[in-house]
Amino acid sequence: MNKENVLSAKKLHAHSTYAVKKKFGPFYTGGQVSVSKDGKQLLCSCGDNVQVVSLDSGLVEKVLSHEGVDVTAFAVSPDDKIIITASKALLLKQWLWKDEVKCVRTWKAIHLSSIQCMDFDPSSTVLATGGSDGSIKVWDLVGQYCTHNFRGAHGVINTVKFHCHNLTLYSSADDYTIRVWDLQSSKLISVLSSHVSAVTSLHFPSDNCLVSSGRDGVLCIWNVPELRSTVPSLMQPTKIIPVYENVNDAVILQPNELQKLSEDIVQEDFFIITAGDKGTIRIWGNRSGKCVLSQKVLAETKGIAYNCVNKLPSENKIVAVKSDHCFDFLCLETLCVQKQLVGYNDEILNIKLLGSQENFIAVATNSSDIKIFHIDSMACQILAGHSDIVLSIDVFPDRSHFASSSKDNTIRLWKLDEEAVHAECLAVGSGHTHAVNCVAACNLGSGFMVSGSQDHTLKIWSINNKLTTPVLHVKHTIMAHTKDINTVAIAPNDKLIATGSQDKTAKLWSTYDGKPTGKFEGHKRGIWCVQFSPMDKILASTSADGTVKLWSITNFTCLKTLEGHDCSVLNIVFTVKGTQIISAGSDGLLKLWIIKNSECVQTIEAHDDKIWTLCSNKDNSLLISGSADSMIIVLEDVTENVIAKASKHEENVVLQRQEMLNFMQEKRYGKALYLAIALSQPYTALNIVKDLLWENYGRENLKKYLLQLTIGQKQTLLNFIAAWNTNSHNSFEAQAVLKFLLANTPPNEIEDFPNSQSVIEALLPYTERHYQRLSKTMQQSKFLDYSWHVMKMQSHEDSV
Numbered sequence: 001m002n003k004e005n006v007l008s009a010k011k012l013h014a015h016s017t018y019a020v021k022k023k024f025g026p027f028y029t030g031g032q033v034s035v036s037k038d039g040k041q042l043l044c045s046c047g048d049n050v051q052v053v054s055l056d057s058g059l060v061e062k063v064l065s066h067e068g069v070d071v072t073a074f075a076v077s078p079d080d081k082i083i084i085t086a087s088k089a090l091l092l093k094q095w096l097w098k099d100e101v102k103c104v105r106t107w108k109a110i111h112l113s114s115i116q117c118m119d120f121d122p123s124s125t126v127l128a129t130g131g132s133d134g135s136i137k138v139w140d141l142v143g144q145y146c147t148h149n150f151r152g153a154h155g156v157i158n159t160v161k162f163h164c165h166n167l168t169l170y171s172s173a174d175d176y177t178i179r180v181w182d183l184q185s186s187k188l189i190s191v192l193s194s195h196v197s198a199v200t201s202l203h204f205p206s207d208n209c210l211v212s213s214g215r216d217g218v219l220c221i222w223n224v225p226e227l228r229s230t231v232p233s234l235m236q237p238t239k240i241i242p243v244y245e246n247v248n249d250a251v252i253l254q255p256n257e258l259q260k261l262s263e264d265i266v267q268e269d270f271f272i273i274t275a276g277d278k279g280t281i282r283i284w285g286n287r288s289g290k291c292v293l294s295q296k297v298l299a300e301t302k303g304i305a306y307n308c309v310n311k312l313p314s315e316n317k318i319v320a321v322k323s324d325h326c327f328d329f330l331c332l333e334t335l336c337v338q339k340q341l342v343g344y345n346d347e348i349l350n351i352k353l354l355g356s357q358e359n360f361i362a363v364a365t366n367s368s369d370i371k372i373f374h375i376d377s378m379a380c381q382i383l384a385g386h387s388d389i390v391l392s393i394d395v396f397p398d399r400s401h402f403a404s405s406s407k408d409n410t411i412r413l414w415k416l417d418e419e420a421v422h423a424e425c426l427a428v429g430s431g432h433t434h435a436v437n438c439v440a441a442c443n444l445g446s447g448f449m450v451s452g453s454q455d456h457t458l459k460i461w462s463i464n465n466k467l468t469t470p471v472l473h474v475k476h477t478i479m480a481h482t483k484d485i486n487t488v489a490i491a492p493n494d495k496l497i498a499t500g501s502q503d504k505t506a507k508l509w510s511t512y513d514g515k516p517t518g519k520f521e522g523h524k525r526g527i528w529c530v531q532f533s534p535m536d537k538i539l540a541s542t543s544a545d546g547t548v549k550l551w552s553i554t555n556f557t558c559l560k561t562l563e564g565h566d567c568s569v570l571n572i573v574f575t576v577k578g579t580q581i582i583s584a585g586s587d588g589l590l591k592l593w594i595i596k597n598s599e600c601v602q603t604i605e606a607h608d609d610k611i612w613t614l615c616s617n618k619d620n621s622l623l624i625s626g627s628a629d630s631m632i633i634v635l636e637d638v639t640e641n642v643i644a645k646a647s648k649h650e651e652n653v654v655l656q657r658q659e660m661l662n663f664m665q666e667k668r669y670g671k672a673l674y675l676a677i678a679l680s681q682p683y684t685a686l687n688i689v690k691d692l693l694w695e696n697y698g699r700e701n702l703k704k705y706l707l708q709l710t711i712g713q714k715q716t717l718l719n720f721i722a723a724w725n726t727n728s729h730n731s732f733e734a735q736a737v738l739k740f741l742l743a744n745t746p747p748n749e750i751e752d753f754p755n756s757q758s759v760i761e762a763l764l765p766y767t768e769r770h771y772q773r774l775s776k777t778m779q780q781s782k783f784l785d786y787s788w789h790v791m792k793m794q795s796h797e798d799s800v
Contacts, residue, residue: 015601016576017596017642018623024378024632027051027060028343032073032308033321037080039314042327049087050074052097055312058341058378062101066093075118075127082141086115092129094141100475110146111135121162122673130157136171138183150181152188161202163224172199175554178212192221194237202377203252205270205286214248219272221286237246241289245276249308251318253283258332268292275306275320281328281335295335314702322792326382340380342371350613354402354416356618361624362402363632364390372416372423375634385412385425394441394449401426401451405436411451413463413472429461429472438488440497448475450497450512452485458499460514476514480507487529489539496553498539500527504540508553518556522549528570535578542569548583550595562593564600571614573623584611584625590635592631606633653679664688667695670705677713682720689733699736706740714745715753722762731770738763 042053048070052062066087074085083095111131119128127139138148155174162169167183179516180190197216210222220237250504253271268285274281275281278650281295309320320328325343346366354360370383370390388407395402404800405411411429434454441449458480481501489498497509506527508518525544532539539551548562548569568586577652580594588607591600607627616623623635656675663672669692676685692698750756
């Protein structure tokens with residue numbers, strides 16, 4: 001279909017159509033994190049799932065689910081082909097995950113309580129599991145049985161690790177000891193008890209060396225050959241490196257992985273990267289025992305602990321996971337953060353598009369930080385500044401300056417540098433005495449912004465273009481409502497300000513002097529959102545009473561009330577030059593309304609919880625929603641695609657109809673019947689069956705055609721028969737086709753048809769009526785035969 005036809009068809013199309021383009025949801029809620037062998041994917045624990053996340057797009061590509069039961073541990077095989085997951089239900093699942101996710105085996109773990117750690121041997125055929133019951137099991141994945149059961153540790157098993165080459169298994173438990181188990185003799189051969197707190201990781205830099213890290217703030221280096229020959233009570237590490245913080249995880253680096261760094265320091269055998277409670281990644285040399293490189297931490301992020309760290313095999317980078325579920329990607333040579341991903345956002349309270357190309361989004365979550373995401377990669381920058389939860393964000397026309405408001409009673413003005421992908425705070429405004437629920441930026445230039453607060457006041461802030469001082473000044477302070485102000489909006493020409501409050505009213509204010517110009521009353525509950533129409537003198541408001549109202553800003557009367565939501569309507573956006581509205585409800589539904597006829601033309605089941613925020617780009621081609629379910633969903637306008645598909649479908653239907661008529665004229669009844677079924681034309685199909693039955697060998701040909709039908713075609717044909725059977729003139733053809741269909745289709749297959757029961761119930765009374773009519777006709781025909789026979793006999797007697 002050419003472009004002109006699409007455009008002309010779009011004019012006739014009554015409304016826009018939106019479809020989900022991307023979903024950004026939580027992919028990490030704490031626990032274990034691994035990196036795929038090719039370094040392109042992260043594997044993260046997320047509740048009852050293990051999520052496979054693309055590092056390029058930040059999207060969840062695959063999900064390994066335990067269906068409602070939390071995952072406690074998982075392990076990826078060294079060949080990267082198998083993943084084993086364990087859940088609180090004490091079930092182990094073996095997955096193939098590279099091409100498509102497939103659970104190939106499920107078995108019951110014989111631990112008494114949940115599994116806390118796992119490890120594969122180098123051959124990917126043996127698995128060790130450590131449980132919170134203090135036991136360790138070794139599983140043969142090929143033979144599918146448990147080969148070893150090690151006991152003796154006190155408390156939870158924290159780590160298990162196979163040696164690279166010899167048949168030994170290393171484990172650590174809550175008793176602060178490391179135990180070495182011989183897999184050949186199934187005996188404990190060494191106990192290492194140098195640590196005075198929990199051991200968090202075990203690594204083998206080489207066949208002869210073991211490195212252990214602990215929450216006692218030290219790294220211990222052990223000589224592996226001595227572990228099989230030395231008396232355990234006399235065993236001591238060859239070196240202890242104090243790191244002066246609780247070490248949550250560690251990674252080993254070889255010298256060739258730090259070539260530039262190793263030229264300037266004493267030659268080391270290997271390096272150790274530590275992640276700990278102080279929130280600083282550091283690299284230590286094994287010989288010198290000194291920190292050779294430390295991460296430079298910003299003051300606002302200092303103190304957020306790192307829980308785990310992994311190498312990215314394909315790049316000279318590491319990924320470290322913070323306790324706030326933020327993933328930092330650091331360059332090994334400088335330990336500078338080059339990229340960030342956020343594993344869990346909590347509730348999404350507000351979203352606005354940023355950037356000249358609108359390819360960034362500023363997100364306010366249930367946090368004091370603002371997160372700036374790149375839409376394509378979901379790489380994130382976290383902006384610290386507010387001291388309490390950020391409640392609202394709005395963007396100035398240049399799409400680089402934006403404002404935020406918070407529970408800390410302040411508002412802030414920010415500027416985004418797109419090239420550096422960095423935003424900084426330019427000024428702070430204080431003066432409210434309670435949380436600032438909403439903020440709005442002017443639509444022409446950047447001369448002012450307004451804020452509404454729980455202290456019932458509306459403030460108009462003036463912005464000096466030069467911003468000589470980092471302090472925003474209040475131009476007007478207005479006692480606007482008798483309850484909390486939930487929403488504020490500025491008219492497209494910047495002359496009016498609208499506010500909505502928990503006092504069930506919306507009001508208009510003059511931007512010039514702050515004086516009231518109008519009041520809107522009619523909602524039965526508090527107002528959550530107000531928005532000006534971009535084209536008409538209309539104000540839209542949403543309320544907890546489940547309605548959207550459109551008001552005239554000239555005479556303050558209610559023009560329309562849109563009813564359709566069964567719960568609170570939390571947000572709205574005008575689209576298509578103010579002719580349509582998209583509303584968001586607390587039930588997770590988005591509704592598209594045509595203002596002209598007050599009709600809801602599309603309902604999108606987008607979220608599982610309250611949709612707090614909704615925004616669109618300048619041309620309304622993208623719509624972004626954020627919800628209390630932690631999901632950010634990007635929807636795109638697919639109107640042209642829908643129209644093009646519909647037009648193409650119509651063209652195909654016309655061609656198929658013509659082709660069907662040609663087949664009927666050529667008496668190619670089989671192909672004509674298949675097309676009639678495909679086009680859902682029951683009475684055309686009836687005519688084809690009638691013509692076919694009049695032909696020589698028609699019944700045999702009909703049976704042959706019916707035998708070639710697919711299950712879907714049989715289901716459609718059964719619906720046709722039910723329609724034919726209602727008319728006695730068509731009963732012969734209906735019963736003939738029904739006989740062939742029932743005779744050649746297994747009963748269980750018919751039972752699987754979605755509406756088989758209702759169709760059969762519709763067939764029975766008419767079929768019984770047809771049978772009774774035929775029986776009566778048969779009886780009457782017998783009387784006719786008898787009368788004719790009597791008449792013939794009488795005529796014969798008279799002639800004699």
